[in-house]
Amino acid sequence: MAPDDSAAAVTDSGLDTGTDTAIDASIVAPEVPVDKPATSAEAAGSEHSSPAPPQPAPPIDPRTQLRLRNEGDHLVLLMPSGPQSEAEGGALAWGELLQHFRQRLNGGEPFWQPNTVVHLAASDRLLDARQLQALDDILTAAQLRLKRVITSRRQTAMAAVTVGYSVDQLEAEDTLVQSPPPPGKPLAEPLYLQTTVRSGVEIRHPGTIVVLGDANPGSSLVAEGDILVWGRLRGIAHAGFGGDRDRYIMALQMQPTQLRLADLVARAPDSPGTDYLPEVAYVGNNAIRIAQAQAFARQHFDATLGQGAQPTDAF
Amino acid sequence: MTRIIVMTSGKGGVGKSTCTANLGMALAQRNQRVAVVDADFGLRNLDLLLGLENRIVYTALDVLAGDCTVEKALVKDKRQPTLGLLAAAQNRNKEAITPNQMKELVAGLAPSNDFILIDCPAGIEMGFQNAIAPAKEAIVVTTPEISAVRDADRVIGLLEANDVKFTKLLINRIKPKMVQEDQMMSVRDVLDILAVPLLGVVPDDERVIVSSNRGEPLVLEKQLSLAGVAFNNIARRLLGEEVPLIDLTATHDDLFSRLRRFLRGS
Ligand SMILES: Nc1ncnc2c1ncn2[C@@H]1O[C@H](COP(=O)(O)OP(=O)(O)OP(=O)(O)O)[C@@H](O)[C@H]1O
Numbered sequence: 088m089a090p091d092d093s094a095a096a097v098t099d100s101g102l103d104t105g106t107d108t109a110i111d112a113s114i115v116a117p118e119v120p121v122d123k124p125a126t127s128a129e130a131a132g133s134e135h136s137s138p139a140p141p142q143p144a145p146p147i148d149p150r151t152q153l154r155l156r157n158e159g160d161h162l163v164l165l166m167p168s169g170p171q172s173e174a175e176g177g178a179l180a181w182g183e184l185l186q187h188f189r190q191r192l193n194g195g196e197p198f199w200q201p202n203t204v205v206h207l208a209a210s211d212r213l214l215d216a217r218q219l220q221a222l223d224d225i226l227t228a229a230q231l232r233l234k235r236v237i238t239s240r241r242q243t244a245m246a247a248v249t250v251g252y253s254v255d256q257l258e259a260e261d262t263l264v265q266s267p268p269p270p271g272k273p274l275a276e277p278l279y280l281q282t283t284v285r286s287g288v289e290i291r292h293p294g295t296i297v298v299l300g301d302a303n304p305g306s307s308l309v310a311e312g313d314i315l316v317w318g319r320l321r322g323i324a325h326a327g328f329g330g331d332r333d334r335y336i337m338a339l340q341m342q343p344t345q346l347r348l349a350d351l352v353a354r355a356p357d358s359p360g361t362d363y364l365p366e367v368a369y370v371g372n373n374a375i376r377i378a379q380a381q382a383f384a385r386q387h388f389d390a391t392l393g394q395g396a397q398p399t400d401a402f
Numbered sequence: 403m404t405r406i407i408v409m410t411s412g413k414g415g416v417g418k419s420t421c422t423a424n425l426g427m428a429l430a431q432r433n434q435r436v437a438v439v440d441a442d443f444g445l446r447n448l449d450l451l452l453g454l455e456n457r458i459v460y461t462a463l464d465v466l467a468g469d470c471t472v473e474k475a476l477v478k479d480k481r482q483p484t485l486g487l488l489a490a491a492q493n494r495n496k497e498a499i500t501p502n503q504m505k506e507l508v509a510g511l512a513p514s515n516d517f518i519l520i521d522c523p524a525g526i527e528m529g530f531q532n533a534i535a536p537a538k539e540a541i542v543v544t545t546p547e548i549s550a551v552r553d554a555d556r557v558i559g560l561l562e563a564n565d566v567k568f569t570k571l572l573i574n575r576i577k578p579k580m581v582q583e584d585q586m587m588s589v590r591d592v593l594d595i596l597a598v599p600l601l602g603v604v605p606d607d608e609r610v611i612v613s614s615n616r617g618e619p620l621v622l623e624k625q626l627s628l629a630g631v632a633f634n635n636i637a638r639r640l641l642g643e644e645v646p647l648i649d650l651t652a653t654h655d656d657l658f659s660r661l662r663r664f665l666r667g668s
């Protein structure tokens with residue numbers, strides 16, 4: 088940072104938060120050391136990428152958070168299934184589950200009309216009346232109305248009836264809700280978040296994640312699809328979580344703590360540059376590579392421009 | 403409408419209690435009725451910073467047990483009678499009270515006060531959940547260090563998720579000289595990450611420690627120190643006044659560095 092950024096130069100009016108100053112390098116200090124990149128001969132761009140060392144899969148799965156799915160005339164609130172304690176490496180503890188859900192609702196542009204009806208797909212999760220009430224409160228605050236509970240657990244069904252919801256009790260082995268997707272299954276709709284994703288916040292989504300805002304150090308984005316950050320990416324981003332290497336991570340400013348694409352991992356360089364242009368991370372030759380967005384788009388997205396004349400070069 | 407503000411930080415020891423004591427006092431000096439609430443059960447020290455320790459008869463727990471009214475438990479400050487302290491119990495831990503009970507306490511204080519400042523314990527566990535439960539606004543206190551800023555970011559996210567809508571930032575213990583020498587994060591560096599409105603900047607000042615030991619908030623001094631001025635300015639901003647940030651470097655500058663800045667055009 089420039090020395091004249093000291094408190095002296097700052098007045099209230101000058102304190103717009105969207106400055107163009109580069110952040111202190113140490114803020115994006117990597118949390119997992121990885122070997123220095125073997126620079127690739129790939130096309131344009133700054134390659135702060137590295138071949139992936141063998142890394143255990145992270146203990147996070149995009150399907151372990153609460154999320155809403157649009158079903159036309161109503162929404163379905165999908166409850167993660169599986170082991171119900173963090174210790175078992177399964178779904179998150181209840182409090183945290185709610186926390187993440189609130190954060191998601193707060194950051195999301197509502198795609199529903201006020202008073203849209205919600206069906207809770209509770210899967211095999213045990214829920215008592217208080218937990219149902221907590222969900223109801225959060226949904227009500229977002230102008231949604233919980234009407235129906237779909238569950239394979241008798242106790243949950245009882246609780247739901249007591250509180251006054253309609254209930255569908257499914258056979259225990261019914262997998263309508265959450266079993267891992269068979270290969271080739273389409274991804275969930277993209278998740279749009281207009282917010283700063285802050286330290287400690289984890290967004291997991293079985294589709295593409297679009298963030299309009301910054302993803303701060305200490306945050307993590309995990310998507311089965313692509314990740315687009317219209318802002319500064321300074322936390323951890325993992326695209327192609329299910330194993331799809333044909334996914335991208337794009338950011339206006341790429342200063343991540345760590346990038347993951349499918350099974351590959353790359354961390355930030357030790358001395359990041361100071362000029363940030365929009366960049367794209369992708370997989371090439373079994374490693375994560377980073378290219379400037381413009382060059383990358385010319386090569387990968389726009390067939391007509393990629394081959395013939397390149398009008399943008401004229402400027 | 404009573405303004406209910408939680409002073410919080412995530413990281414410990416960044417100056418929440420110091421700021422609560424000074425802002426409480428500064429607001430009271432401006433004829434506001436202020437209640438400061440110590441939500442740090444088991445590690446209370448707001449009473450020490452205000453010099454009120456030996457006047458505590460009842461604590462928040464006595465109020466909840468129905469042994470006294472909240473008015474009676476409020477320790478009035480002799481120097482500034484519109485300031486009162488609701489003390490935490492020292493012999494209990496943070497699980498001794500629930501978020502709803504905290505709301506109940508604050509609701510009891512609201513009708514007779516203009517400001518309620520809640521001094522939050524460090525961390526993001528139960529004590530934090532209790533302290534933020536009644537709050538409508540938050541002042542996040544941080545120092546210009548990466549770890550403190552990271553925790554502040556986390557806390558801001560949790561405040562948002564818990565419907566505390568108006569969060570402002572107070573940066574404490576800035577050392578202008580170190581910032582100038584590029585050895586410390588600047589105000590701008592901190593704001594760049596946290597992206598919330600800045601309420602004020604308080605310099606690192608040895609007199610803060612002296613005043614804590616004496617139980618006399620800095621803002622009571624006749625000859626105000628720079629930190630004291632900063633706290634006063636923050637109180638004025640809370641009351642809606644527009645007060646420019648003080649130039650913290652002025653006292654440290656030699657002619658040469660001023661000239662250099664001037665030539666650089668900043
Ligand atoms: N501006 C300052 N200049 C110098 N020292 C300061 C300043 N602000 C706070 N301190 C010192 O830092 C220490 C911690 O302050 P304080 O107790 O207010 O922090 P806290 O955030 O309330 O801590 P805790 O998390 O333990 O409750 C104290 O010794 C205090 O005197």
Ligand SMILES: [Mg+2]
Pocket residue numbers: 418419420442447521522523
């Ligand atoms: Mg304290």
